[in-house]
Amino acid sequence: MLWYKSWLETRWRFLIGLGLLSIVACGAVFDYEAVLKLMPLANQLDSAIDTSTTLGKIIKRGVAVQSTYRGFIWWQWVKQNLTQMWVLFAALLGSGGLIATSGAGALFTLSLPASRARVIGVRAATVLAELLALAVVPSLVIPLLSPAIGQSYSLVDTLVHSVCLFVAGSMFFSLAFLLSTVFSDLWRPLLITCAIAVCAAVAEGVLMRDVPFGMVRLMTGERYFLGDGVPWLGLLASAAVSASLLYAATRNIARMDF
Amino acid sequence: MLFRPNPSSGVPIYLQLMEQVKHSIETGALRPGEQLPGIRPLAEELVINPNTVAKAYRELEHEGVIELRHGAGAFVTGNARAKKETDAMRAGQTAVAATIERLRARGLSDEEIRRLFEAELAGHAGLPKSGGHRG
Amino acid sequence: MADRVDGAVALAIDAADLHKHYGSVEALCGLSLQVAPGSIHGFLGKNGAGKTTTIKVLLGMARQTSGHARVFGLPADAPDASVEIRRRTAFVSDDKDLYDYMTVAEIIRFTAAFFPQWRVDLEQHYLRTFELPPDRRIKALSRGMRTKLTLLLALCRRAELLILDEPTSGLDPAVTEELMQTLVSHVASEAMTVFFSSHQISEVDQIADAITIIDRGRAVVSGSLDDLRQQYRRIQLVFDNDAPDAAFSSPGVVRTRRSGRILTVLSSAGAERILDESRALNPISTDVVPVTLKEIFLESVAAED
Numbered sequence: 001m002l003w004y005k006s007w008l009e010t011r012w013r014f015l016i017g018l019g020l021l022s023i024v025a026c027g028a029v030f031d032y033e034a035v036l037k038l039m040p041l042a043n044q045l046d047s048a049i050d051t052s053t054t055l056g057k058i059i060k061r062g063v064a065v066q067s068t069y070r071g072f073i074w075w076q077w078v079k080q081n082l083t084q085m086w087v088l089f090a091a092l093l094g095s096g097g098l099i100a101t102s103g104a105g106a107l108f109t110l111s112l113p114a115s116r117a118r119v120i121g122v123r124a125a126t127v128l129a130e131l132l133a134l135a136v137v138p139s140l141v142i143p144l145l146s147p148a149i150g151q152s153y154s155l156v157d158t159l160v161h162s163v164c165l166f167v168a169g170s171m172f173f174s175l176a177f178l179l180s181t182v183f184s185d186l187w188r189p190l191l192i193t194c195a196i197a198v199c200a201a202v203a204e205g206v207l208m209r210d211v212p213f214g215m216v217r218l219m220t221g222e223r224y225f226l227g228d229g230v231p232w233l234g235l236l237a238s239a240a241v242s243a244s245l246l247y248a249a250t251r252n253i254a255r256m257d258f
Numbered sequence: 259m260l261f262r263p264n265p266s267s268g269v270p271i272y273l274q275l276m277e278q279v280k281h282s283i284e285t286g287a288l289r290p291g292e293q294l295p296g297i298r299p300l301a302e303e304l305v306i307n308p309n310t311v312a313k314a315y316r317e318l319e320h321e322g323v324i325e326l327r328h329g330a331g332a333f334v335t336g337n338a339r340a341k342k343e344t345d346a347m348r349a350g351q352t353a354v355a356a357t358i359e360r361l362r363a364r365g366l367s368d369e370e371i372r373r374l375f376e377a378e379l380a381g382h383a384g385l386p387k388s389g390g391h392r393g
Numbered sequence: 394m395a396d397r398v399d400g401a402v403a404l405a406i407d408a409a410d411l412h413k414h415y416g417s418v419e420a421l422c423g424l425s426l427q428v429a430p431g432s433i434h435g436f437l438g439k440n441g442a443g444k445t446t447t448i449k450v451l452l453g454m455a456r457q458t459s460g461h462a463r464v465f466g467l468p469a470d471a472p473d474a475s476v477e478i479r480r481r482t483a484f485v486s487d488d489k490d491l492y493d494y495m496t497v498a499e500i501i502r503f504t505a506a507f508f509p510q511w512r513v514d515l516e517q518h519y520l521r522t523f524e525l526p527p528d529r530r531i532k533a534l535s536r537g538m539r540t541k542l543t544l545l546l547a548l549c550r551r552a553e554l555l556i557l558d559e560p561t562s563g564l565d566p567a568v569t570e571e572l573m574q575t576l577v578s579h580v581a582s583e584a585m586t587v588f589f590s591s592h593q594i595s596e597v598d599q600i601a602d603a604i605t606i607i608d609r610g611r612a613v614v615s616g617s618l619d620d621l622r623q624q625y626r627r628i629q630l631v632f633d634n635d636a637p638d639a640a641f642s643s644p645g646v647v648r649t650r651r652s653g654r655i656l657t658v659l660s661s662a663g664a665e666r667i668l669d670e671s672r673a674l675n676p677i678s679t680d681v682v683p684v685t686l687k688e689i690f691l692e693s694v695a696a697e698d
Contacts, residue, residue: 113479113480268684302574305573306599307602309431377680377681377682
């Protein structure tokens, strides 16, 4: 019944995320038609782009990648929409609900014959399952809907990118979860996690531009997209980080006085 | 049982209950051989601890006032001892009535009279009367 | 209603010299507590005296700084033992805080899942007698109904020990009476120990076998209520002139007060010896009266002179 309780506590955030992401996925597919129309114009301007500046390099690369449907989906959906929104929901679902706030029945839960580890373990597992669904289900819209615009997208690609995002991005969920054992409100864990996510992404974009690895690259499955295979090592490392953060959260809760 | 336990009287509730049972027997409200209320229903009715009722019944059995028949309940014993106490009680009732009338005639209120009786009884709960006189 | 076996009766609750600090605040300073199985034990104390802290330590919600606390003989601060303790204990908290977003039926199903021996018959009985609407959201329940629901959740799980923190606070007299009747009725039919803290001294007076009074983190009075009623006495000595500043050497003197020609002594035991001593002072009158639990409480937690 702890599963049911965790579900009740997170279902609206989950369902809203599911709906939102699915709609955006649809939008991405239909956006491609507009992009196709712009393609000739983009090619004309291609030579005009000054590739000696950083911005110029990025724009040129973007145009090049998005010249194919697969590339467009990766650039637009995986790299931007899915990753950004998913991380937001990972932080949102990880925040709040662990320490006593009124109306939450914290003492009642603590008086039940269930260890604290089990209570928050079930909570974490429930949310991780929801986050996996959030990574996979909206993404399935792409291969399902692509034929409607005369394109096709590989199911395998969909699943690989979803899993990469889920495993690598789970670090943000775990961080929010750990912060929720320190702060009793919803907002501080959420805002701190989001702030760290943004800063890390920006830092990586600036400092690790020329290096072939990084957190964002891992989440977006860039290596796989470029044909270099699934980044197993990176996924393993991020899973380990996630697990450590969750373990720290469990230790916090175990020694807390309520 | 028409009885409201008074927790603040300084007398344990089980003793009050015992007195009430004895009083009921003496006035004939409970006759020899009649069954007393069960421990659980009585505790529920009076909203007191069932242990308290159990203790009162045990003590009453010890004094021979009632007998506890295993599985059947508590019954008033029909013995001469209880009868003897009835006679003593009747005499006591007359004496008490006379004393109260006298005190009222002296101008004491009922509340004052009650306090005097309670103090006297509490003072006698294992204590020798000592010191001074009453004005 | 456990029969006493010669020698050791396993205590339902046994705490010795409990200390608990929250930072610089000392919530418990050497509290000792003994609750016999099958008894109804009242726990009295002012706000902030440490009642809720004690209960939290017993249930493993907080960990004591030092001292030991055992429930059913199991150590309350060991996580595994604590789960076992909670399997056999039911708790009704002060704030009656439950899951606002669940309905009555949902939280009953939720709680029942933890207890394989859940009493469905009792659940139906209490739903009926408490008039709890199964489909109502807990957020929409009145305080009285939330208390009744919490009590239902506690009573249906076949617990050996029931811990109640201010069960009747904020309730009107009708609901209070209903709750007390339910409690008494339940204790009469199940072998159960009840440990409840309360501000309502009259309730404790009525149904408790034994009490503990806690003040500033320490137990100041404890024992069987019947014994306390028979031992505590107030002795009033009246003198011709101003009452002497007497110090009684007999043990059991809780407090001595002088007011004009009257000297009042509150004794917790041995009123006889105090009376003997008082004769030497030549009072013109002596009065011995019983003491109510409320007076015992007020005198025991009064500020130090």
